[in-house]
Amino acid sequence: MSAPFKDLAALDRLVHEPARLALLTALAACAGADFLYLQRLTGLTKGNLSGHLARLEEAGLVAVEKRFAGKTPVTTARLTEAGRAAVERHWDALERLRRRTLHWRPEEM
Amino acid sequence: MEQPDGRARLVRVRQITAHYDLLQGLRLLPVGGFLVAFALAYSGWWPHWELDAHPAPAVAAGGTALLLNYGLAAWYRRRFGTVTCRPRSTRWHLLYAGALGVFALAMVAEHRFAPPVSVFGLTAAALTLLYWWVLGAFQTHYLVLAALLAALSLGPVPALAGALFPASGSPRVTAVAALLGLLYCVGGLYDHRLLVRALGPPPRGPGAAGEGRRGGAGRVGAV
Numbered sequence: 001m002s003a004p005f006k007d008l009a010a011l012d013r014l015v016h017e018p019a020r021l022a023l024l025t026a027l028a029a030c031a032g033a034d035f036l037y038l039q040r041l042t043g044l045t046k047g048n049l050s051g052h053l054a055r056l057e058e059a060g061l062v063a064v065e066k067r068f069a070g071k072t073p074v075t076t077a078r079l080t081e082a083g084r085a086a087v088e089r090h091w092d093a094l095e096r097l098r099r100r101t102l103h104w105r106p107e108e109m
Numbered sequence: 110m111e112q113p114d115g116r117a118r119l120v121r122v123r124q125i126t127a128h129y130d131l132l133q134g135l136r137l138l139p140v141g142g143f144l145v146a147f148a149l150a151y152s153g154w155w156p157h158w159e160l161d162a163h164p165a166p167a168v169a170a171g172g173t174a175l176l177l178n179y180g181l182a183a184w185y186r187r188r189f190g191t192v193t194c195r196p197r198s199t200r201w202h203l204l205y206a207g208a209l210g211v212f213a214l215a216m217v218a219e220h221r222f223a224p225p226v227s228v229f230g231l232t233a234a235a236l237t238l239l240y241w242w243v244l245g246a247f248q249t250h251y252l253v254l255a256a257l258l259a260a261l262s263l264g265p266v267p268a269l270a271g272a273l274f275p276a277s278g279s280p281r282v283t284a285v286a287a288l289l290g291l292l293y294c295v296g297g298l299y300d301h302r303l304l305v306r307a308l309g310p311p312p313r314g315p316g317a318a319g320e321g322r323r324g325g326a327g328r329v330g331a332v
Contacts, residue, residue, distance in 0.1 A: 003159050017116065025119050029127040037129075037190025040308040041122060076191075094116075 011097075015058055015090045019044055020052050023078065027062065028087045032078035053077055054071055124245045125307045127195040129192040131244065134300030136181045137293040139174035145291030146170060151277035189308055204243065208236050220279045223267075230262025230285045237292065254292050261288060 015021060022042050026033060033041075039049050056062035061083030065076045079087070124131065137285035147167060208322070215232035234255045239250040262285070277283040 007205055014320065020121060022122055025122050026126040029123045029195070031195045032193040034191040037308075041126070042187055043309050077112075078193075082270065096126070 001014040003017065011093060012090060014055065015061070015086055016084070017052075020056060021090070023049075023056065023077075024061065024083065024087045024090075027077060027079040027096060030078075032076050035077075035088060038077065078091065121231065121307060124247050124303065126192055127194065128244050129304075130194050132300045132304045133182065133185045134297035134302070134304065135153065135290075136178050136185070137297030137300070139177035139181070141290040141293030141297060141304070143170055143174040144293065146285050146290075147180065148274065148277075148287035148290065149282045150284050151274045153274075153276050185280075201243070202241075208239065212236060216282055219281050219285070223281065227266040227270075227281055227285060229260035229282060230266050230288065231259055233285060233289055233292075234259035234262060238239060248296075248300065251296055253294055258288055258292060 004108075014088060019042055023038060026038065026041055035046075035049065038044075039046065042049065046054070053062060053064055057064050060080055062077050063080050065078075067074055067076075147170070150167075211232060215229045215330060219229035237251055237255040237258065241248055242253065266281060266284050266288070270280035274280040274283040274287075
């Protein structure tokens with residue numbers, strides 16, 4: 001059986017980055033979440049979270065909506081269809097990788 | 110310090126987010142408290158409110174519990190944020206309606222037939238177990254609570270209900286209602302604890318939360 005390391009290197013880095021994977025995983029489990037929830041879930045600073053959401057939005061994986069509730073700005077994020085498909089693909093790839101590494105043994109020299 | 114299992118952490122992220130509305134455990138406390146208070150009103154331990162003749166105190170207590178529930182929902186939104194949960198499936202709604210039907214039938218059977226074991230209590234225990242399983246089997250406290258409820262339903266409830274709730278027209282139903290109230294309170298506190306531990310401390314300000322641990326990764330470890 002060939003080594004699974006090529007598969008590991010082929011993972012989508014945009015999705016696989018730990019903070020972004022956590023964000024995408026959370027958003028895949030709901031119809032949308034606000035900034036406060038995502039910040040508390042991931043422990044990211046405001047700047048970091050904004051940066052990650054911006055990257056995901058730029059890639060078309062996430063839609064970010066900004067509005068006002070009274071005088072308070074509210075930012076809400078939700079997965080796009082492309083984002084949902086990307087997350088499912090990524091989790092499938094991780095699961096395949098996990099199963100392969102369970103049975104992989106290095107070849108004898 | 111050993112890093113938490115990244116994959117397990119992400120599974121927990123998914124579970125917490127998918128069931129965020131149901132994990133707001135403090136909202137169960139007013140409901141649980143109301144059930145316990147309602148049951149205790151039939152205990153004779155304090156002046157019987159004669160609820161059958163004067164239902165106003167019960168209505169007021171129920172209304173207060175409802176208002177507290179709404180108030181706590183707003184508190185959760187302010188403190189932990191808002192999640193729009195995905196609409197639950199038709200299968201979920203059918204299961205929920207079925208469970209309510211079974212629950213009501215068990216209550217009627219308990220009152221009419223007074224079986225040797227409390228079928229109402231056992232049904233409530235089974236439905237608690239079902240709830241635990243349907244949500245993803247990660248709230249282990251409901252396993253323990255269901256087991257306790259089942260154990261009490263097998264012996265103590267049928268044996269002691271009459272003595273504990275002498276003023277009730279259906280002491281066994283009242284006893285199970287009290288136990289359910291306690292289950293809501295304890296289960297709710299543990300749900301809240303689960304949510305608080307998953308979501309971590311509130312953000313303290315720009316550049317504060319999480320930045321010291323892993324650059325850009327915050328609380329979440331690598332998969």
